[in-house]
Each structure stands twice: as structure tokens, then as C-alpha cells.
Amino acid sequence: MKNKKIIIIIAIVAIVAAGVVVASLGRNSNKDGIDNANVSNNDNTGNNNETGANNRDVDITREKQGYYFEYKGIKIGVNDDAAPILEALGEPMYYFEAPSCAYEGMDRIYSYSGFEFTTFTEDDKEYIASIVFLDDTVTTREGITLNATLKDIEKAYGSKYEKSFNQYSYSDGNCVLSFIVENNAVVSVEYALPAYSGQEG
Amino acid sequence: MIAPKKIAKLAVAALITIALLILLQSLLMPKYMTEILEGALISEYYREENKDHDVIFIGDCEVYENFSPVTLWQEYGITSFIRGSAQQLIWHSYYLLEETLKYEKPKVVVFNVLSMKYDRPQKEAYNRMALDGMPLSVTKLKSIKASMMDDEKFITYIFPILRYHSRWSELTAEDFKYLFKKDRVTHNGYLMRVDVKPLTTIPTERKLANYRFSDICYEYLDKMTELCKKNGIELVLIKAPTIYPHWYDEWDKQMEDYAEENNLLYINFLKYTDEIGIDYQTDTYDAGLHLNLSGAEKLSRYFGKIIQEEFNLPDRRNDEKLSRIWAAKADLYVQEMEKQYAELEELGYLKAFNSRRNDE
Numbered sequence: 129m130k131n132k133k134i135i136i137i138i139a140i141v142a143i144v145a146a147g148v149v150v151a152s153l154g155r156n157s158n159k160d161g162i163d164n165a166n167v168s169n170n171d172n173t174g175n176n177n178e179t180g181a182n183n184r185d186v187d188i189t190r191e192k193q194g195y196y197f198e199y200k201g202i203k204i205g206v207n208d209d210a211a212p213i214l215e216a217l218g219e220p221m222y223y224f225e226a227p228s229c230a231y232e233g234m235d236r237i238y239s240y241s242g243f244e245f246t247t248f249t250e251d252d253k254e255y256i257a258s259i260v261f262l263d264d265t266v267t268t269r270e271g272i273t274l275n276a277t278l279k280d281i282e283k284a285y286g287s288k289y290e291k292s293f294n295q296y297s298y299s300d301g302n303c304v305l306s307f308i309v310e311n312n313a314v315v316s317v318e319y320a321l322p323a324y325s326g327q328e329g
Numbered sequence: 330m331i332a333p334k335k336i337a338k339l340a341v342a343a344l345i346t347i348a349l350l351i352l353l354q355s356l357l358m359p360k361y362m363t364e365i366l367e368g369a370l371i372s373e374y375y376r377e378e379n380k381d382h383d384v385i386f387i388g389d390c391e392v393y394e395n396f397s398p399v400t401l402w403q404e405y406g407i408t409s410f411i412r413g414s415a416q417q418l419i420w421h422s423y424y425l426l427e428e429t430l431k432y433e434k435p436k437v438v439v440f441n442v443l444s445m446k447y448d449r450p451q452k453e454a455y456n457r458m459a460l461d462g463m464p465l466s467v468t469k470l471k472s473i474k475a476s477m478m479d480d481e482k483f484i485t486y487i488f489p490i491l492r493y494h495s496r497w498s499e500l501t502a503e504d505f506k507y508l509f510k511k512d513r514v515t516h517n518g519y520l521m522r523v524d525v526k527p528l529t530t531i532p533t534e535r536k537l538a539n540y541r542f543s544d545i546c547y548e549y550l551d552k553m554t555e556l557c558k559k560n561g562i563e564l565v566l567i568k569a570p571t572i573y574p575h576w577y578d579e580w581d582k583q584m585e586d587y588a589e590e591n592n593l594l595y596i597n598f599l600k601y602t603d604e605i606g607i608d609y610q611t612d613t614y615d616a617g618l619h620l621n622l623s624g625a626e627k628l629s630r631y632f633g634k635i636i637q638e639e640f641n642l643p644d645r646r647n648d649e650k651l652s653r654i655w656a657a658k659a660d661l662y663v664q665e666m667e668k669q670y671a672e673l674e675e676l677g678y679l680k681a682f683n684s685r686r687n688d689e
Contacts, residue, residue: 222530226573226618229390229415230367230458237532244533260535295538308536316536 194300197259197319198269199243206303206321210247210254214238242266258320268317272307276314281307352508354490357497358461360507366514366681367393367415371425371462373515374412379654380433383642384409386518387422387429388441391569394619396439398517399662400629402655405637406644411518414462416455419444419549424472426553428463430560437640438557439565442584442595443574445550448543450478460486516662521622523669524679528609528617531572540579547587554591563594563640570598570607570628572617594639598628605631622666 196205202216214220222239236247236254242265247254264274270284281289281296285305289296297306299322308316361368370393374380384407386392393413401407412425422440429435450456456476463469465487473486485492496504514520557564566588568576581597588595598605605627609617612624620628636642645651672679 222532224530224532224573224616226532227615230365230454239530239533260533262533293539306538308538318535 195298195303195305195319196269197243197266199240199266204245204256204259206256206258206319208256210245210256213256214254220244258318260319261317268305272314272317274314274317276307277312278309281309281314350490354488354493356500356504356508357493358489359493359496360503360511361458362507362512362514363503364681366520368458369462369511369514370414370518370520371412371459372511373462373513373518374410374429375462375464376513377410377517379651380410381651382408382410382433382435383645384437384439384636385426385429385433385435386411386413386439386441387417387426388413388439389417389444390415390619391441391443391571392439393515393518393520394522395569395571395625395628396632397519397521397622397625397629397662399519399655399659400626401633402646403659404630405633405642406646407633407637407642408645408651408655409517411515413518414455414459416447416451417444417459418447418450418455418476419546419553420475421456421459421472423549423553423556424468424475425459425463427556428466428468430556431466431468434560435562436642437563437565437636438553439567439636440553442566442568443576445542445546445580445584446574448545450476453478453481456481457492461489513661516658516665519625521625521662521665521669522614522619522679522682523622523666524614524673524682525611525621525623526614526616527611528572528613531617532575534575534577537577540577540583542580542583550587554593565636566593566595567632568597568599569620570602570605571613571619572599572609596632596635598632601631 192203192205194205196203196208198204199217202213204213217238217240220238220240222237222244224237224239226235226237228234234249235257236249238245238247239262242263243259243261245259246257248257249255261274267273268284272281272284278296285298289298291297294310295306295308295316297304299305302322304320304322306316306318306320307314359365359368367390384401386396386409390413393411396409396411398409398411401409412429414421417425422444426438426440456478460469460473460476463472469486473483477483477486482491554564556562566584568581568584576597576599584595584597587593602609607620607624607627612620612627614621637644669679
């Protein structure tokens with residue numbers, strides 16, 4: 129009886145192994161294997177949504193909720209589809225792309241007059257990951273520019289910020305708006321996805 | 330009482346089952362032979378027969394893309410191996426070093442300090458590339474523990490079949506071809522690329538709220554320093570001459586201070602690009618993030634001279650056995666170089682490095 133059980137177990141393992149071989153032989157050798165070698169794409173990791181890929185907006189003119197940047201009537205928010213925004217903004221002054229090691233992602237940086245934004249790619253589409261001010265010619269919708277003071281920030285956004293060193297951050301759940309203040313002057317304004325740290329490496 | 334015959338049958342059955350599971354696991358694990366070659370780097374060291382290296386490099390892409398051990402041999406008679414992997418974080422590097430010292434005692438260990446900027450694991454894929462290629466050992470277990478993301482499971486690193494089982498429906502001919510034996514994709518850890526993509530733009534450096542490297546990174550750097558001192562090894566800290574990710578002056582100062590306090594050599598190659606002869610129009614394959622073969626050879630020539638003089642590394646080119654070994658390595662190196670140039674001529678790109686990029 130026991131022998132029979134053992135034989136059955138071995139048979140099952142052998143059948144599974146044979147099934148794998150048979151199912152796989154018919155496949156071509158190129159593209160199908162690529163994504164699977166990249167373990168981060170596997171749904172077991174649960175990492176696909178680490179950049180907060182929800183609440184995406186494709187309409188660049190309609191009123192949005194939460195923190196977003198507006199430039200010449202074009203509304204740019206993190207996690208937005210980048211294609212219509214790029215089309216509306218036109219050719220960037222500078223463009224830089226940075227594939228990360230082993231091609232585990234790609235940062236694309238688009239620089240315009242006064243600001244730049246970084247995108248990430250998911251399912252062959254680009255989405256806005258972060259927006260950074262480059263000079264004081266651009267302003268947040270609430271009126272903060274580079275060189276503003278902490279008092280200005282508190283007046284515009286209130287005092288319910290998260291402070292880390294000299295960085296003051298406000299979050300609406302989808303976007304973190306951060307200001308770095310040095311000598312009581314804003315030196316950095318950034319809109320970013322909550323978990324975004326770039327693909328560098 | 331169970332009869333000896335039955336015990337034997339049980340044992341045979343168990344062995345067959347285990348063998349089948351091992352086979353299945355080998356089949357299901359990614360092979361990294363034709364694409365994402367970076368995943369194959371770590372395991373190559375264990376297949377190296379002659380583990381007698383003057384210099385061991387550890388670190389991320391800034392070592393395995395930017396230094397050529399064959400050039401170090403040909404120019405200075407220095408033997409070296411690069412234990413690099415994609416986005417290798419400092420805890421990966423420390424444990425890889427600890428493990429390497431079980432096989433050999435190099436005279437110099439070179440660590441690229443870019444990973445000081447990361448105080449936590451970034452992606453499971455990078456952990457897999459750093460850890461799956463290591464044989465099971467106490468050091469590997471410690472490295473897994475230090476490296477795991479919150480949503481990863483320790484057991485899946487011990488039995489990778491538990492992680493890769495879902496690949497069964499997506500296996501390709503590559504998985505069968507390299508089931509029992511893999512090709513070498515590197516030249517003593519150097520991942521060669523001959524293509525060129527000139528630097529056109531340097532991204533604006535973004536302000537940071539805090540420039541100080543985290544305690545956890547210093548903790549591992551201390552451990553690395555201590556381990557090298559204990560073993561009589563010279564630790565050299567370097568920052569490769571790549572322009573992105575940005576290397577802040579504040580970070581550079583911290584490394585300078587650390588090196589001074591611990592009597593280590595620290596070289597930020599970004600300060601010596603003219604002296605090295607790096608031309609970012611011809612010596613990089615991705616617009617300044619990594620060097621190509623031309624850039625890696627220039628950097629190796631520059632660095633080889635420094636470490637040979639600083640640490641009195643012998644020129645071993647008169648050693649007949651080593652000369653034979655490295656002549657064979659140099660042949661493979663030239664073959665690979667010619668193959669890549671031919672591919673570039675024919676296709677305009679390198680297949681192994683471009684298929685995923687073209688998918689986007």
C-alpha cells in the first residue's frame with residue numbers, strides 16, 4: 129500500500145515536470161522570457177503599484193483634486209499620463225533618459241523653462257513621477273515660488289506639514305508637495321509620488 | 330518494524346523526488362544568458378578556477394561596467410575580479426566580500442561608494458541578482474536577512490522554486506539550453522559594451538534635505554573596513570566617473586573624511602576625468618551613466634598605475650601559469666569585442682542590451 133503511495137507521488141512529480149517541459153517547448157525563445165527574468169514584474173512581488181499607480185488623470189485641462197502644478201493652463205500632476213502633457217507643452221529644452229542597472233526601469237527627465245519633470249514607465253506608458261522647480265519664474269497654484277519664506281508656505285498650506293531636517297512636506301495621499309528651506313528661503317519645490325525615489329542605480 | 334527493503338525503497342523514492350524538484354527549480358530559475366545579463370554576474374565567480382586575485386572589486390554597475398580586469402593584467406600584470414551586481418547595496422557588498430575571503434585573500438579590495446546613498450533595499454529584482462547566484466552559506470543567509478524588502482519571504486531565497494514557480498508557463502528555449510551549463514557573460518566580472526551614446530545633457534542636481542549618509546550605511550562601511558584590516562587587505566574607496574546619479578560635494582566630503590579617519594585611499598574619479606582621458610562623447614554607452622569598453626580601458630589604465638605604485642602590487646606577467654590563463658581570457662575578451670562590433674555594424678545596436686529597451 130505504502131509502495132503504491134510512493135509510486136503515485138513520484139508519478140505526480142514526474143507528470144508535473146513533463147508538463148512544464150511540454151508546455152514550454154512550443155514557445156519561442158525571445159520576448160516571452162524577458163519579462164520573466166525580470167522578477168520585479170511578477171505579480172508575486174506586489175511591487176507593481178509601488179509608485180501609486182492609481183487615480184490617473186489623462187485630461188490636462190479639467191479641474192483636479194489635491195496638489196498639482198499648473199503651467200500656462202496645463203495641469204500637471206504626479207501619476208498623470210505624460211503623453212498629453214508632453215504634447216501640450218511641446219519640445220522640452222532638455223531631455224535626459226537614465227535607464228537603471230539591468231534595465232529595472234527608466235527615468236526620463238523633461239526640462240522646460242522654470243521647471244522639469246521626471247517620468248516612469250509602466251505597461252509601455254509614461255507617467256509623471258515628480259515635478260521640480262528650477263527657478264522662481266514658476267509658482268505653485270497656491271503662490272509659492274523659490275525664495276519664498278517658511279511663513280509664506282505656512283500661510284499658503286497651513287502648519288500641518290511633516291518636517292524632516294529642513295524639508296517641509298504636505299501630502300494629499302497621491303502627491304507629496306515638499307519645500308526645502310535654507311536660511312528662511314525656499315530652495316526647492318517638488319511634487320512627487322509618495323514612494324518615488326527615482327530609478328537610479 | 331519496517332523491513333530494510335521498504336526503507337531502501339522509501340529512500341530511493343525520496344531521492345528521486347528531491348532530484349526532480351532540484352531539476353524543476355533549475356529549470357524555472359531565470360538564466361540571464363541572452364538578456365538581462367547582469368543577473369548572471371554573481372555566480373560567475375564560483376566557476377573561476379584560479380581564485381588568486383591581487384584585487385577584488387565590489388559594488389554596483391559602477392564597477393562591473395567601468396573597469397576591465399583584462400586591461401589591468403595586460404598593462405600592469407595585476408590579477409583582478411569584479412564581484413559586482415546591479416544596484417548592489419552596501420550590505421550586499423559587505424557579505425559578498427566576507428564570502429569572497431573564504432576563497433581567497435586579495436591584497437586590495439576596491440569598493441565603489443555610490444551605494445552609500447541607499448539606506449534601504451530598493452527592489453526585489455536587485456536582491457535576486459545579488460543573492461540567487463551565491464551558494465548556500467551562513468554568509469548568504471545573513472545577506473538575505475539584511476537585504477529583504479518587507480514583502481519578500483526568506484524561504485524563497487533558500488528554495489527559489491517557491492518564488493519562480495509561476496514561470497512554468499513562460500519558459501523559453503533559453504531555460505532548457507542553459508539548464509545544466511551556463512555560458513560566461515563577463516570577463517572576470519567585467520560586462521563589456523562597445524556601443525557609444527554621447528553625453529548631451531547633464532541633469533540639474535536636485536536639492537536634498539539631508540546630505541548625511543545614513544547610520545546603517547556607515548555601519549556596513551565600518552564592518553568592511555574592519556574586515557579588510559583584520560585580513561591585512563588594503564581597502565580602496567572609489568567613486569566612478571559617471572555623471573548620473575549625481576554625486577554631491579557633501580557626499581564627497583563625507584567619504585574624504587571617512588577615508589582620512591580610517592587611513593584609506595579614496596579616489597573620486599569625477600575629479601580626474603581629463604587626466605584619465607575620458608571623453609563623454611565616445612567613452613560612454615548611455616550618455617554618461619556608464620562607460621563603454623573604450624572608457625573602461627582608459628579608467629583601468631589610470632587606476633592600475635595608482636594601485637600598483639601605492640600598494641606595491643607585483644607585475645605577474647612573468648608567471649607562466651598566470652600568463653597562460655590570462656592569455657586565454659584575453660582571447661575571449663577580443664572575441665567578444667569583435668562580436669559586438671560586428672553586431673553593431675549589422676544591426677546598429679547590441680541585441681543582449683537593447684531588446685527590452687526597444688519594447689518601451
